[in-house]
Amino acid sequence: MPLLLDKKNASLTGVASSSLATRDVPVGGTIYDMYLYFETGAGVANAVADMKSEISKIKLRIDGDTIIDATPTQLLDLQKFYGDKNGAGNVAGVIPLHFASAILKSPEASKLFALGTADVSTITVEVECGTLVNVASIELYTSRSTEERKLGLHHRIINYPQNFATTGDQEISTLPKTQDIAYEALHIEDQAGTIVNVSVEANSNTVMDEIPANVQQVILANSGRTAQTGYYHATFNRLNESNGALPMAGVNDFRQTINWSVSPGGNYNIVAVAIHGLDIKTKTNG
Numbered sequence: 001m002p003l004l005l006d007k008k009n010a011s012l013t014g015v016a017s018s019s020l021a022t023r024d025v026p027v028g029g030t031i032y033d034m035y036l037y038f039e040t041g042a043g044v045a046n047a048v049a050d051m052k053s054e055i056s057k058i059k060l061r062i063d064g065d066t067i068i069d070a071t072p073t074q075l076l077d078l079q080k081f082y083g084d085k086n087g088a089g090n091v092a093g094v095i096p097l098h099f100a101s102a103i104l105k106s107p108e109a110s111k112l113f114a115l116g117t118a119d120v121s122t123i124t125v126e127v128e129c130g131t132l133v134n135v136a137s138i139e140l141y142t143s144r145s146t147e148e149r150k151l152g153l154h155h156r157i158i159n160y161p162q163n164f165a166t167t168g169d170q171e172i173s174t175l176p177k178t179q180d181i182a183y184e185a186l187h188i189e190d191q192a193g194t195i196v197n198v199s200v201e202a203n204s205n206t207v208m209d210e211i212p213a214n215v216q217q218v219i220l221a222n223s224g225r226t227a228q229t230g231y232y233h234a235t236f237n238r239l240n241e242s243n244g245a246l247p248m249a250g251v252n253d254f255r256q257t258i259n260w261s262v263s264p265g266g267n268y269n270i271v272a273v274a275i276h277g278l279d280i281k282t283k284t285n286g
Helices: 048-054 072-086 107-113 213-222
Strands: 005-009 020-025 030-039 055-062 065-070 094-098 123-129 137-145 154-164 168-172 181-189 195-202 205-212 231-235 254-260 266-276
Touching: 020 137, 030 055, 030 123, 048 055, 048 072, 055 072, 055 094, 065 072, 072 094, 072 154, 072 181, 072 231, 072 266, 154 168, 181 195, 181 254, 195 213, 195 231, 205 213, 213 231
Parallel strands: 065 154
Antiparallel strands: 005 137, 020 123, 030 094, 030 137, 055 065, 055 123, 154 266, 168 254, 181 231, 181 266, 195 205, 195 254
């Protein structure tokens, strides 16, 4: 495992109500993690509730391509989903962006998805600010090694907005299915806890067959994940292997059927965690 160097970067600029705060992240080496650190005007870490209520969205772009598009609540919930078994609860002031995967079984597998920057020109963090009351500044920290790697394989966390205003089965077949991606998990927002079960099919092959929410919660626990209130987590890489995600190569029909006992009330999101860069003709880890 390479030595990781933890560094404070320049703070984000444009931190103000209804503004976009940004920072270009220096390229070079391989980035394992980023940490956004939110502070009050007195230099004290913001409460978790402040970050969730005052920040609207966090995005990370590599050469203009979005690889993270999520709310603070979603990112903090994912931190607990993957890390609670190790005591990685939410911490005041900190929203982590993890790239190397802590759920994989070996250090070599874990570092496979860290962000190589040898073929990258720009990396930009964007924070969409809502009405700021307590958040006054945002600092950026990175953990990186000196390894010179191309971008290659990497995870993306992207919101896919959905709408359903009734009960019963909702079939969704609009998630991307390009050959260069494989899905680790689909985190379906369910704020009222009203999803009865979920089915997933790929080219008419059944991946999940009407799995009830309580059964899925135990399945998740067996693979080292902690179900979070407000979601149904459809997780595919349960053996925690580097090649255990659900590939979309050759898939023409990818659909999820969600059975709702109570309407989700209209708009909600599917937060997809997917591996990108599987098309080795265009990207490598060389």
